[in-house]
Amino acid sequence: MSGIECRFRLDRHNFSLDVDLALPERGVTALFGHSGSGKTTLLRCIAGLERAPRGFLTLNGEVWQDGSTWRPPFRRPIGYVFQEASLFAHLTVLGNLRYGMTRSEGSPPSGLDHAIELLGIGPLLNRKTDGLSGGERQRVAIARALAVSPRLLLMDEPLASLDVKRKQEILPYLERLRDEMEIPIIYVSHSPEEVARLADYLVAMEAGRVLSQGPLAETLARLDLPVRLGEDAGTILHAMVGAKEERWKLARVDFPGGSLWTPDHGYAVGRSVRVRILARDVSLAREHPLESSIQNSLRGTVDAVGDDEHPATTLVRVRIGESLVVARLTKRSAAALGIAVGQEVWAQVKAVALLN
Amino acid sequence: MALSPSDLQAIWLTVRLASVVTAILLVLGTPIAWWLARTRTWWKGPIGAVVTLPLVLPPSVLGFYLLLAMGPESVVGKLTQALGIGPLPFTFWGLAVASVVYSLPFMVQPLQAAFEAVGERPLEVAATLRASPMDAFFTVAVPLALPGFVTASILTFVHTVGEFGVVLMIGGNLPGATRVASVQIYDHVQGLEYTEAHRLAAVMLVFSFLVLLALHVWRPKPKRGE
Numbered sequence: 163m164s165g166i167e168c169r170f171r172l173d174r175h176n177f178s179l180d181v182d183l184a185l186p187e188r189g190v191t192a193l194f195g196h197s198g199s200g201k202t203t204l205l206r207c208i209a210g211l212e213r214a215p216r217g218f219l220t221l222n223g224e225v226w227q228d229g230s231t232w233r234p235p236f237r238r239p240i241g242y243v244f245q246e247a248s249l250f251a252h253l254t255v256l257g258n259l260r261y262g263m264t265r266s267e268g269s270p271p272s273g274l275d276h277a278i279e280l281l282g283i284g285p286l287l288n289r290k291t292d293g294l295s296g297g298e299r300q301r302v303a304i305a306r307a308l309a310v311s312p313r314l315l316l317m318d319e320p321l322a323s324l325d326v327k328r329k330q331e332i333l334p335y336l337e338r339l340r341d342e343m344e345i346p347i348i349y350v351s352h353s354p355e356e357v358a359r360l361a362d363y364l365v366a367m368e369a370g371r372v373l374s375q376g377p378l379a380e381t382l383a384r385l386d387l388p389v390r391l392g393e394d395a396g397t398i399l400h401a402m403v404g405a406k407e408e409r410w411k412l413a414r415v416d417f418p419g420g421s422l423w424t425p426d427h428g429y430a431v432g433r434s435v436r437v438r439i440l441a442r443d444v445s446l447a448r449e450h451p452l453e454s455s456i457q458n459s460l461r462g463t464v465d466a467v468g469d470d471e472h473p474a475t476t477l478v479r480v481r482i483g484e485s486l487v488v489a490r491l492t493k494r495s496a497a498a499l500g501i502a503v504g505q506e507v508w509a510q511v512k513a514v515a516l517l518n
Numbered sequence: 519m520a521l522s523p524s525d526l527q528a529i530w531l532t533v534r535l536a537s538v539v540t541a542i543l544l545v546l547g548t549p550i551a552w553w554l555a556r557t558r559t560w561w562k563g564p565i566g567a568v569v570t571l572p573l574v575l576p577p578s579v580l581g582f583y584l585l586l587a588m589g590p591e592s593v594v595g596k597l598t599q600a601l602g603i604g605p606l607p608f609t610f611w612g613l614a615v616a617s618v619v620y621s622l623p624f625m626v627q628p629l630q631a632a633f634e635a636v637g638e639r640p641l642e643v644a645a646t647l648r649a650s651p652m653d654a655f656f657t658v659a660v661p662l663a664l665p666g667f668v669t670a671s672i673l674t675f676v677h678t679v680g681e682f683g684v685v686l687m688i689g690g691n692l693p694g695a696t697r698v699a700s701v702q703i704y705d706h707v708q709g710l711e712y713t714e715a716h717r718l719a720a721v722m723l724v725f726s727f728l729v730l731l732a733l734h735v736w737r738p739k740p741k742r743g744e
Contacts, residue, residue, distance in 0.1 A: 210645075234645070234650075236646075236653075248642075251662065262649075266648045
């Protein structure tokens with residue numbers, strides 16, 4: 163068995179966790195949900211910081227917990243990044259980085275060098291931890307977790323305690339991490355933006371239970387069990403930069419089924435990018451709109467219609483080639499257009515976010 | 519101003535007793551404080567109260583019970599006699615045992631507060647970095663709680679130096695064995711040797727003041743795990 167398999171049931175006085183999951187062995191799995199949804203508790207169960215009686219957990223077939231086995235956290239080959247950096251105040255930055263490394267068997271010093279390089283903290287090594295900025299502290303904490311050469315990296319909202327600017331400082335490092343690490347990463351977040359940027363696989367949680375799970379683009383496009391994103395409802399397309407139009411500073415991104423023009427952010431032609439399209443930025447038309455300020459019109463077929471959070475609106479999923487886009491319409495305009503499954507429509511995309 | 523040989527003997531005995539008691543309590547008090555700081559069991563309340571009891575009990579009451587507990591007819595007394603140590607009361611080690619009980623809260627309480635201030639998180643971090651609980655205790659909890667250890671040791675030492683009632687009950691007044699400085703002063707006063715009493719009292723006063731001054735000036739900053 164490859165990947166992570168886990169079953170946990172935990173009853174607390176005002177909360178219960180009940181999950182049964184199989185997670186992929188590579189890439190970033192986002193545990194997504196509001197606070198109190200149980201995502202951090204689940205992560206702590208996987209780390210062994212929380213012990214769910216009669217729980218079950220394997221990594222690539224290796225049993226960490228079952229009826230007769232219990233591996234305490236310090237015997238699990240994990241890296242864990244807490245919400246607050248939680249650096250050891252009595253050690254320097256280097257002391258923090260070496261703490262776990264010297265204790266993990268078969269963790270080569272090159273792992274430490276790589277972690278230092280990956281997080282760009284070389285200049286900080288001899289500093290004391292209390293002089294670091296919030297962003298620097300969290301980068302050190304991530305490097306400290308990587309320096310033990312973990313086989314599973316667990317991250318509990320590593321950006322939640324940082325302001326917007328610091329978040330933007332760290333996100334590129336996390337993207338590098340995702341692209342360069344060959345281990346599974348489980349990333350707890352309540353931020354749709356972080357999930358859209360970082361995740362490959364999505365597990366949406368609510369009240370201690372799994373609401374839906376699957377590959378990111380697929381799961382976000384599900385209407386039957388909508389991941390409750392509210393204003394952030396939307397889809398992800400895996401695309402590639404196909405061409406550029408220097409005169410208008412635009413770049414064309416191609417995805418299976420069509421292409422879109424977006425402001426040119428300097429990504430090279432041929433580079434793969436994630437495109438995020440929010441449901442509120444998509445409108446539908448019956449016929450090809452000839453004169454409109456919206457340049458991106460994609461032809462597709464209505465593939466599903468689902469309820470939205472507000473009773474006045476509806477979510478309409480449109481299949482464009484192999485890709486899916488979701489539009490948020492009022493029920494009145496959906497009725498006026500006669501929206502129904504199988505119908506051909508033009509999806510007008512007002513705004514597109516290139517994520518990397 | 520010269521101290522007499524018997525005064526010096528009493529001071530030396532006092533320092534020896536306080537050092538021995540502080541050392542024993544560091545070993546004994548640390549696990550108790552650690553347990554009290556982290557346990558969630560129902561027992562935390564009663565045990566915590568017992569540990570704090572010497573703080574409020576009259577030393578004579580405490581001394582009386584300890585005297586009975588260590589007496590030749592008691593379990594402890596029979597044990598020490600069987601081991602060839604002999605009865606503990608009116609010996610240096612009997613005094614040390616009694617002082618350990620008497621000064622227990624002065625070691626445990628600052629340590630418990632220091633461990634509570636360190637909190638759970640640094641230990642969880644250490645666990646995710648492959649440190650066993652014992653390893654994490656010595657390499658994370660103890661260094662982070664170091665100011666607490668300093669405060670607790672100083673308070674224990676000073677408190678043992680200052681004890682009187684328990685000494686009288688358990689130790690009596692044997693030169694070189696149980697006659698500590700506070701008892702020596704008492705003796706001087708009983709013998710109307712006010713000049714000698716003044717000298718020794720002044721030494722005690724200055725010593726205590728300097729220690730407390732040091733504690734206040736060098737106020738250790740508690741280190742947090744965050």
